[in-house]
Amino acid sequence: IPGKWDKILDIKACHLQQDPSNAIRLAVKDFALRHGMPFFNPHSQSGLLRSLMIRIASTGEVMAVLQFAEDDPENRTLLLNHLSATFPGITSLQYVINRKKNDTIYDLEVVCFSGRDHIVEKIEELHFKIGAKSFYQTNSRQAQVLYGTVRDFAGLRGNERVYDLYSGAGTIALFLAGTARKVTGIEAVPEAVVDARANAALNRITNVDFFAGDMKHLLNEAFIRANGRPDVIVTDPPRDGMHSDVIRQLLKAAPQKIVYVSCNSATQARDLALLDEQYTVSRVQPVDMFPQTHHVENVVLLEKRSGGSV
Known part of the structure; x- marks a missing residue:
């Protein structure tokens, strides 16, 4: 019930869900x-x-x-x-x-x-092992639209290093791997990283690596030196957005493009303002992941301002 975190409405059918x-x-x-x-x-x-x-x-x-x-x-x-x-x-x-x-x-x-202990999802020709602790979009049909939008915004040509932040079970990383030189995923939940690595093996994708750890601690200069400076960063944080330390590290990493996926436009706008000193918003595409609600998944392409420092 709206405004009541501890109350639910007892209904017989939710038409947003499929059987069974x-x-x-x-x-x-x-x-x-x-x-x-x-x-x-x-x-x-x-x-x-x-x-x-x-x-x-x-x-x-x-x-x-x-x-x-x-x-x-x-x-x-x-x-x-x-x-x-x-x-x-x-x-x-x-x-x-x-x-x-x-x-x-x-x-x-x-x-x-x-x-x-898992189910298998399929998007395009890729199969994904999804466990109980793995983050995965609730709307499978629109997830394909969302990931296609991310791929379009990234505009990869085959020679880029890509970082996928908050990578979950590796869905976006594996979706981009076919048009990237290398994709590196970072995820806080160890079980999701296990799933991501299994998904890479399941799809016989070898140009991806996944790391488990707290983003604000793991994403640092030492990590970037070890894994290569990214040309493109895709970030899909939880509802509370990115930690300020992560944003500072993105500015230091200075990729040419940042593709920011968000389910909370308020925290996304806050983070975009912090990135504004080096990046400009060039494309925006909301995706209706949650029909009959006011919620959307919003995809923003940020491109490095000319003359920005590295």
Whole structure:
């Protein structure tokens, strides 16, 4: 419910999701109510069922990850067995025990209950292994439009060194690798880097490297000396944008182009203002990743001002 972080609207169908997403969600709810499994209350920090994440790839593969606030093996197994039997098409059924104050799972163990620990997405001729902790765009069809826009803005000719910041499972990096000399990805989540390397091997792409670490610490002069000064940087940060230390390092690296992808226009505008001393905005293209909402994914091409220092 707008303005209420702790309230949700109980609906029977979300038309922004494809089947069997709604059916899985309703099955969890109905089974929990029938068996007296309490839903998590964020105020009292009590209850069993905390969240449900569902991912459906364009390949038809389905991932469901249930988050439990307590370690209750009996009820957990009962619910997961029910889902596995009711929806045999679930490719990856996983769960997490989360006793923290927030819902993030990046620092928690994700257990595969049945099937694989990942699903496979396909964009153009590339296949991507997506795990529970890997960032991936929620709208697969528009993701292809988004990545195509990034590739168009980058305008690679085959001899450029490219850095892909906040690279996730390596989607953008691998999308650009075919027209680049070398692509170097940096990502904070180690599991996503494992997926990115697996995706490179899966697609037999050899001109990419992926590194795990905090962007503001890893992206420094020593890193650039070791991996080559970038001609193009693609950055796709989380909603809070780039840390000021990262922006300062981008200005020091001084690539000819920066392609900035953002799901938060406010923090993107803030960061663009900080880059303005050396870069000018030459192209802007919003991509409608979230139909029937005011949210967009915005792609901006920044080009180095003539006479800018390196």
